[in-house]
Amino acid sequence: MKTLRNMQTKDRIAQSIRDEILSGHMKPGEELAQEALAEMLGVSRMPVREALQTLVQDGFARRMPNRHIQAVVLDSQQIHAVFWIAGTIEAELVALILEKQRKDGENVTSDLSGIGRELRKILQFMEEVSDPDHKIQYEMEFHECLIHMADNPYLEQLQNKVMDGYVSYAISNLTEKGQVLHMLQEAAEAVEKRDAGAAGAALKEYYMYYADRFTERWRRQ
Template identity: 30%
Template sequence: MVTEPFRPLRDDVRAAIRERIVRGDYAPGTRLVERAIAGDLGVSRVPVREALHSLVREGFAVDRATRGIEVRQYDAAQIAELTEVAGALEVVLVRQIASAERPTDLEPIRAVLGEASEALDDGDHDAAVAANARFHEALVEVGHGGIVGEILDGLTERRRWLLRQHTDPAIVHREHVDLYDALAAADSERAVAIIEAHARDSVVRAVSAMEHVAEVGS
């Protein structure tokens, strides 16, 4: 009989709240009220309190002295920094994948591209955005971890949130397809050039989307 490892309730609660932040259920600036969340999740306030403080440390929430804990709002400069950091790390990862001595199994990337394409054909914006986010996770998977993968794993949820701010997943998908083609051809130079351009374009799109949200909210 296999015994499942013990998982503290606060970890499940933290994961649930984080997922709602990433999905946009809790928008930036939303107060995270212990009592309301506890009632919604059917738990006591103690694991919710612990989970919220963990999310502050992870960067998904901030603790305001006068308002309590609320979902973090990123400004344009912070969005650009997050995107640039992730993009720089992916340049290293892509170079490793394309320069591998033995051919790399790219099936995880192909699968995600297929999901994104199907979602776009169906007009399912949310599913296409989610698939585009998983593309970056698939890159880490085919890269077989390593230090770069470990660091990128730590950015996964924030990047999922960030990619939801893009307004046109079709553009992102096309760039992902171009990168896959370069990787499949083991063209390291082209793959690196594509991921560098993708990172630059992502910064512009992310900042533009955030500024648009700010204008609508003002």
């Protein structure tokens, strides 16, 4: 784990511990002791205590009856469930988008064409850039754009919460993007054609592809 002498905030400490969990470097049930973590990270105990509280709230750690805190490391089946739920929610958000456009009446075709163009433009940028970090940014932007189009702030926050953690880590660290780009292109084309079923299927395939790659990477370590 990297020292954080120049990163004293609880959020950055929590992110560092979260990355250790997501990368598979921590074992299930491994104790997260305040004193040991503070010494390892080069920080005081207070921000570590606050960071651990955040991790408990986010499901990356659990507080035991003896007040000790242990890391929560999901198994392969649980990880697949996380990605399946993320894909299902996003597919349902697409269905809401298409239903809303249908109820809006005569402008539905032009509106959906605009949505499709926006999504395809993001994917075109993702395909053309060579910098892996930029590809990741455009991939995340695709999801942000799609989620926002549902025009439901509560569900938008819910999906963002699901995306944060295992999904965003997979997108940021599994950098072979050819196959995922193809699946997202299929989803964008289906949205433009008003085919909620095809869009949902492409999105679920995309998320499960990442779930498989994520767990394969852990098994190789």
